[in-house]
Structure formats: structure tokens, C-alpha cells
Amino acid sequence: xxxxxxxxxxxxxxxxxxxxxxxIFAFPFFALLILPMAANFEVKDLNVCVVDNNRSxxxxxxxxxxxxxxxxxxxxxxGTYQEALKSVDKDESDIILIVPPQFEQDLxxxxxxxxxxxxxxxxGIKGGLGSAYLASIVSDFNRDIRAELIPAGxxxxxxxxxxxxxxxxxxxxxxxxxxxxxxxxxxxSIITGFLPAFNIVAEKxxxxxxxxxVTPASKFYLIVAKLIPFWTIGFVVLNIxxxxxxxxxxxxxxxxxLTIYLFAVVFVLAFSGLGLVISxxxxxxxxxxxxxxxxxxxxxxxxGMYTPVDNMPQWAQYISDISPLKYFIQVMRLVYLKxxxxxxxxxPMLALLGFALVFNSWAVLSYRKSN
Amino acid sequence: MKNPQLHKARANWTFFMAFVRKEFHxxxxxxxxxxxxxxxxxLMLVLFGYALNTEVKNSKIAVYDPSRxxxxxxxxxxLQINNYFMLKKVLNNASEAEKAFQSGExxxxxxxxxxxxxxxxxxxxxxxxxxxxGSDPNTASIITTYATTILSSYQMELMKTGKIPYLxxxxxxxxxxxxxxxxxxxxxGVMGMILLLICAMMTSVSITREKERGTMEVLLxxxxxxxxVILSKAVPYFxxxxxxxxTILIISYFIMHVPIAGSLFWLLVISLVYIFVCLSxxxxxxxxxxxxxxxxxxxxxxxxxxxxxxSGMMFPIENMPVYVRWISxxxxxxxxxxxxxKLMIKGLGFSAIIxxxxxxxxxGIVLIAISLRKFKIRLE
Numbered sequence: 195x196x197x198x199x200x201x202x203x204x205x206x207x208x209x210x211x212x213x214x215x216x217x218i219f220a221f222p223f224f225a226l227l228i229l230p231m232a233a234n235f236e237v238k239d240l241n242v243c244v245v246d247n248n249r250s251x252x253x254x255x256x257x258x259x260x261x262x263x264x265x266x267x268x269x270x271x272x273g274t275y276q277e278a279l280k281s282v283d284k285d286e287s288d289i290i291l292i293v294p295p296q297f298e299q300d301l302x303x304x305x306x307x308x309x310x311x312x313x314x315x316x317x318g319i320k321g322g323l324g325s326a327y328l329a330s331i332v333s334d335f336n337r338d339i340r341a342e343l344i345p346a347g348x349x350x351x352x353x354x355x356x357x358x359x360x361x362x363x364x365x366x367x368x369x370x371x372x373x374x375x376x377x378x379x380x381x382x383s384i385i386t387g388f389l390p391a392f393n394i395v396a397e398k399x400x401x402x403x404x405x406x407x408v409t410p411a412s413k414f415y416l417i418v419a420k421l422i423p424f425w426t427i428g429f430v431v432l433n434i435x436x437x438x439x440x441x442x443x444x445x446x447x448x449x450x451x452l453t454i455y456l457f458a459v460v461f462v463l464a465f466s467g468l469g470l471v472i473s474x475x476x477x478x479x480x481x482x483x484x485x486x487x488x489x490x491x492x493x494x495x496x497x498g499m500y501t502p503v504d505n506m507p508q509w510a511q512y513i514s515d516i517s518p519l520k521y522f523i524q525v526m527r528l529v530y531l532k533x534x535x536x537x538x539x540x541x542p543m544l545a546l547l548g549f550a551l552v553f554n555s556w557a558v559l560s561y562r563k564s565n
Numbered sequence: 566m567k568n569p570q571l572h573k574a575r576a577n578w579t580f581f582m583a584f585v586r587k588e589f590h591x592x593x594x595x596x597x598x599x600x601x602x603x604x605x606x607x608l609m610l611v612l613f614g615y616a617l618n619t620e621v622k623n624s625k626i627a628v629y630d631p632s633r634x635x636x637x638x639x640x641x642x643x644l645q646i647n648n649y650f651m652l653k654k655v656l657n658n659a660s661e662a663e664k665a666f667q668s669g670e671x672x673x674x675x676x677x678x679x680x681x682x683x684x685x686x687x688x689x690x691x692x693x694x695x696x697x698x699g700s701d702p703n704t705a706s707i708i709t710t711y712a713t714t715i716l717s718s719y720q721m722e723l724m725k726t727g728k729i730p731y732l733x734x735x736x737x738x739x740x741x742x743x744x745x746x747x748x749x750x751x752x753x754g755v756m757g758m759i760l761l762l763i764c765a766m767m768t769s770v771s772i773t774r775e776k777e778r779g780t781m782e783v784l785l786x787x788x789x790x791x792x793x794v795i796l797s798k799a800v801p802y803f804x805x806x807x808x809x810x811x812t813i814l815i816i817s818y819f820i821m822h823v824p825i826a827g828s829l830f831w832l833l834v835i836s837l838v839y840i841f842v843c844l845s846x847x848x849x850x851x852x853x854x855x856x857x858x859x860x861x862x863x864x865x866x867x868x869x870x871x872x873x874x875x876s877g878m879m880f881p882i883e884n885m886p887v888y889v890r891w892i893s894x895x896x897x898x899x900x901x902x903x904x905x906x907k908l909m910i911k912g913l914g915f916s917a918i919i920x921x922x923x924x925x926x927x928x929g930i931v932l933i934a935i936s937l938r939k940f941k942i943r944l945e
Contacts, residue, residue: 211858212855212859213854213856213858213859213862214858214862217862217866217867221866221867225870228871228875228889228892229870229871229874229875231885231886231889232874232875232880232885232889232893233874233879233880234880234881234884234885235702235703235880235881235884236702236884238884239883279740282740283911283913283917284917290740308735308736309735309736310735310736310737310738311735311736311737311738312737312738312739312740313737313739313740314740314741315739315740315741316741316749316750316906316910316911317750317881318619318620318749318750319619319703320881321739321740322619322707323703323706323707325737325739326706326707326710328735329735329737330710332735333735356690356691356692356693357692357693357694357695357712357713357716357717358692358693358694358695359694359695359697359709359713360694360695360696360697361697361698361699361702361705361706361709362666362696362697362698362699362700363666363698363699363700364699364700364702364705365699366699367699367702367705367706368702369702369703371700371702372700372701372702380870381870384866384869384870385866388861388862388865388866392858392861396857396858399777399857477595477597478595478598479770479857479858479861480595480598480766480767480770480774480857480861481595481597481598481601483766483861483865484598484601484602484605484766485601487762487766487865487869488601488605488608488609490869491609491762491869492608492609492612494873495612495613495616495617496612496616500617500879501616501617501618501619502621502672502701502704504621504622504623504624504625504672505618505619505620505621505622505623506615506616506618507615507616507618510612510615510616513612513616514616524669527700527701528667528668528669531700532666532667532669532698532700533667534667534668534669535667538667538668538669
């Protein structure tokens, strides 16, 4: 019974706040409409600067094949390497293709020629993918040339093993499909992490915590009453996310929505528990915010949201194991894109349950009714 | 007094310094916050600098190999040699691939055609399918490219055709970051993000706290001009940020081995300007809102995602659609990160960062001007 009044109090407090209710509705829209557009690693329209020292039919065909591929845009035709380098310095070009002076002669007479590919590798992904694409265009070109130059019949032996690539689940390799589920998790963690962190410490600063402490309710009820509004908020935010993802990106979960709800309940429980723990320890709102900010941002970067956990050094992989976001993002991507069923997701579920249990018991234990 | 103007200026200065001293006391009394503020950037830089790694390695793969002959086994072996791939599972059936993907165990499945070696030897033709998990698009295209390269170079070895006729070899030389150290890309980004968020969060509560606690009146009745009241709030945080900037630069140079290839002087200049812009952003938030909670919601929750995703720290700005690019241009971190990349990694000088520097100076002036307009000298 007392729980009902406590929950009512928490809801009233939350809804009366001039900024929080608006924020809860506006933030998911903003985040999901704009951020997936920005979070785009798709490498296309790379600016290529060509230094063609050969100017033969073959070199011109190669350049044409590069620009016709759809991955590259000819940004500059430079006379010298220095000129090309300057264009990369100015960020006009991302990659340089150099055809040496003897290209055609070498190719025909020596049967061996080379071209130089110089990507700007400050951004590793862009440099790596860009040079891989360019190299594969060169080798396509090479195959065409070889087929022309070698009389038919002799080529059969060369095409021995045929390697084909097939991309499952996201055949067009749309980066948005990868990011949208992760951005939902990020949103959920920011909202259900920060708000509880403000909660208790704000009552401390305002002095209203005394009134809570003199109620006959036990610590357990006090904490549960504080958690329930955040569950509701999490649920609202998640549904807004589903709607926006469906309306604007045509994304519906390949798996079951119920699976996502189930995980979301545990995830929000874990995260708001963490927020309350921090709120219990902090003396000022500022301290609370710095701490939860540090936790959330660390969890986000260690979660494999941007770069796969497999790429991290071993010690960093251990740290990523304590990020609740890692598990929920993993699950969201599996369910949204691959339609994995609940049975395959037991391990992340156990991990999230563990976090929920630890953080919430900690929150109850660290709450002090008396000073 | 011979020169009343000089006298006035001196009095103003004394007032200003008294205010600054007050702010210092305010801030440094809260030891916990200071500790958090000084340690947090170090931890974040080291953690993210190492953890954000775009270099794909140890990708988990599964193999479906019905013929299990010398060649297919050698190929699987070859794939694992240089740590790009790690064989996690051997499938007995091609249909198990789906299951392996759905549990998230592997990111690529290699499917060999039946009677692989025999067909290759007699028919001169065999097939390999690389099934990659496209849900992570970049990893998928990078690992399939690696695998294709490894497999075709093994094929050349195998065919022993000696010289391949009419061969064009692409030679790849990576500019600026030859060993593809991911830190070169991410450290400038992480620096920009940390400074912006921490500076804005610090100052955004500075004025609202006084409003909430009721001490604002005391400030308002002082003879100080609003501009100096606002600036005096920023001074202690400016010093704190300088300490943070120093630790960040020292760690990234000596521990993460990120070069400072360009001019250190201009690196410091633009960093100081940037810190000032970020502090002013916080001050603006502080003058506009009434409560600490609202200030924190805007500075921490509101700024975090745009700064992470739209500043060019992770995702290249030129990939973004035009209207998103416009939004990114009002984020100070976008300009700072770009300038830092030019100065630290590319080793360019002042002339390369004129645009970024002037944009940041402009932002600082505009932000302070708006906060001054919004600063109410009367109580409501």
C-alpha cells in the first residue's frame, strides 16, 4: 500500500519537472532521425587524385574504370606526386593513384607493370577500405587486359578457384541497419542511467530526502518506488524507437519484439540500479553526473558499438565484459537483423540479470536512512 | 587621485580577482569533484585510445569443408596464419551456417565445394563461398577482402605457373599513418570529445547552482559588471582544463605514441581557444536554465550523443548528408578535431588551420555575447 503512494509521489515529481518529460519524448526522435545519418562508415565517393605519368590508352582505361566504379570520384588530375600530396593535405583527395611513366611499355614488353596506391590512412577504416577497393578495381582491370592479350584457350587454366562473397542479413551492407539498434540501446542507457543518478542526490540537495527517510517505508520499498518510473520511461522510449525505426528506416525486428522487451526490462533495471547507486554516494548533483557520465561513456565505447570487441587488446576485452551495453547491443543486433531466438541468447541474459541483481542490491544496501 | 580612470580600472581588477578567488574556493573545496575531474580524462583517453581499434583481427570463422583434402586444409591453415582469422567451428552441414550466425559465434563461414581438390586438378575449377555476416558491414567487407587476398595468393602458389602473364601489381603505401595505428585517428577525436563534454558540464552548473541555492542575489548586488561575473566563473575551470589538456597531451605523446608532427605552439593556441569555447558553451547553458538538473540534462545527456557521432571523431563528416553536415558545423569539437588531426598527425602548420581557428574564435565570442544578453541582473 505504501508502495503505491511512493510510486505516485515519484511519478508526480517526474512529470512536474519542467524539462524531463519533454526531453524524454523529444530526445529519441532527434537521436534516431539524425544520428544514424551521421554515423555512417560506408565508404563511397572517395576522392581519388590521379597522377597519370603514362597517358597511354591502357592508363586512361584504368582511370576510367576507377571513376566508373561508383566508389571513387575523380577530384584532381595532378601532374606530379608533390601536387597530389598537397591535394591530400588539403583534404581534397583521400587517395592517390599513380601510374608510372613506363606503364604500358612494361605491361606489354615485360608483361609486368605496377601502379601505386597511396591512401590517407589517418582514418584507418577509410584508408584500408579505400585501398582495398582500388586494388580490386586494378585487378579487375588486369583480368580484362589479360583476357584481351592472351589468346583464348590459354586462359582457362588461370581461373582455377572461383571465390564468391555473399553478405548475409544485410546484403547491401547498409551501415544504418548496423547502427540503429545500437543507437536505441545508447539512448535507453543515457535516459535510464542519468535520470536515476540525479534522483536521490537532487532530493539530498533540495533537503526533501529527510521527508522520505521519516516515512515508515523500508529502504527496499523506497528504492523500488524510485525504480518503477524509470521502467515506464524506458518502455516509452523503446516504443518511440521502434516506431521511428519502422517509419523512417523501414526496420522491423527480424526476431520477436517480445524478446527485445524482455531484455529491455532487465537492462533498464540494471542501468537504473547503477544510477541509484551513484546517486546514493554522491554529495552533489555535479558529482553524480560526472560519475554516471564516466560510466556510461566508458560502457558505450567498450561495448563494441563502434568497433568490434574482437579487435580490442585482451585487457580491454575483459573490461568490455563488465559493460551491460555490450550484451544488450549484441542482443539488439542479433534480434533486429538476424532474428535470433531467445534460446540462443541465454548467456547475455544471464549477464544482464547478474548486473541487475548486483546494482540493485547495492542500491538498497547503500541507501542510508540515517546519517 | 590623479587619474580616476586608472583608479577605476584598478578597483575593477581587485573586484574581479576577489571573485575569481571566491570561485576557486568554491570549486576546490569539493575534493571529490576535483579528483573525478582530473582522473576521468586520463582513464577515458587511455581506455578509448586502445579500445577503439578498427584493425580487424582474430575474426571468428567457421568452415564447411565436405572434401577435407590437402588443398582445403592448407587453405584453412593459411587463413589462420597472420591472426586475421580464428577457426572457431567446423560445420558438418552447410545449413548450420545460419545457426552459427544467429548465435553470433562467427562473423564468416567459408564453404568449399565438394571434391574440391579433385575438381580443381581434373576439371580445373573449384568453388569457394565466403558467407559473411553483413550486419556489421565494415567488418564484413574487410574480412572478405582479406580472405580473398589470402586465398588467391595461395592459389598462385598452388598453380606454380611461375610468372603470371600481363600482371599489374598495385603497390599500396599508406600516407601519414603507415602502420595503421588506430590511435592516430581516435586520439584527436577522444581529446576533442573529453574537453568539450567536461568543460561544458563543469561550467553549466556554475551559475544555476547559485540560482538554486539563493546565493545569486549576493552576486547581483555586487558592483561588478555582468561580463566579469560570468568570466570569473570560467577562470578556475580554465585552469583545471589546462591541467587536463597537459595530462592528455603528455599521455597521448609519451604513452600512446601519437606524434605531434606539426607546430606545438599552434596546437596549444588552438587548444586554449577551444577550451574557452567549451567553457563559454557551459556558461551559456548556465545562464539560460534555472536548475542544476536542467543544466546537466542539456550539457551531459544532450551534448554527449551529437559530440560522439557528429563531430567527425568516429565517422567521417564527408559521408554525412548535407543537412547533417550543417548541424555538425555548429559543434565546436568538429573544428577542433580536424585542426588537431592536421597539427598532430599530418604535421601541417598554421596556414592549414586558419579556418578552424577563426571559426572557434568566432564561436567563443558569440557564445559569451549571448550568455551576457541572457544573464539577468534582476531576480524574477
